Amino acid sequence: MDLTIKGLRVLVTAGAGGIGRATARAFAAEGARVHICDVDEKALTVMAESDPAITRSICDVSDRKAVARLFEETLAALGGLDCLVNNAGIAGPTGRVDEIAPEDWDACVAIDLTGQFNCTRLAVEHLKQSKNASIVNLSSQAGKHGFPLRSPYAAAKWGVIGFTKALSAELGEFGIRANAICPGLVDGPRIQSVIANKARSLNVSHDEMTDRLFAGVSIKQFVDPNDIAKQIVFLASPFAKTISGQEISVCGDTRMLS
Secondary structure, three states: OOOOOOOOEEEEOOOOOHHHHHHHHHHHHOOOEEEEEEOOHHHHHHHHHHOOOOEEEEOOOOOHHHHHHHHHHHHHHHOOOOEEEEOOOOOOOOOOHHHOOHHHHHHHHHHHHHHHHHHHHHHHHHHOOOOOEEEEEEOOHHHOOOOOOOHHHHHHHHHHHHHHHHHHHHHHHHOEEEEEEEEOOEOOHHHHHHHHHHHHHHOOOHHHHHHHHHOOEOOOOOEOHHHHHHHHHHHOOHHHOOOOOOEEEEOOOEOOOO
């Protein structure tokens, strides 16, 4: 299916690995022009070698001066902006709320939620000039369900959904769509680290913790990042011109998180 997005100008944050890398490549495969940022210089170097057509910047989205430089570099590379994918995020600390260090809470919220604000506020004026403008924010199933021992992450991801709905209401008059993607248990090193940390906190095995997480999921398999990427690319296409303000799950039907 031709999504008719050849030449679409896209910025993907945290685009050098995981969901971000899959998303950047999926856009590029459709003929879009893609710029990515990441905090991982080594991963950016690898992307430069494997995907030379995708331009790149180093950026911590919680640093507003760095984000300002990112947008200068993005606009220089792309000549404008049609789609912002706010993908950057960290897993945050694992532990009961009274055990979590305040600085770990602050860091998680600063990247996972405030980082999306930092990028979006600079993107809007450029998106207003696009004939097919969209914002896709990465939330999580933790943004729809309570997630024991992961309160900073859950709070930030719930915030992303509220932020997305506010953006849709504010920006609709300019033809800018805003949606949130809520992945489930996504295959990769991050979820394995989360499982290991929760298993340690609860004094259970890695396998038992994995089983507990999947107990509330209908399709008991990890989500492929490429499946999330395809959903994001569709939302940025003209075929999604009336889809806005939605929190869209790609999660195997997650009913609860343990």
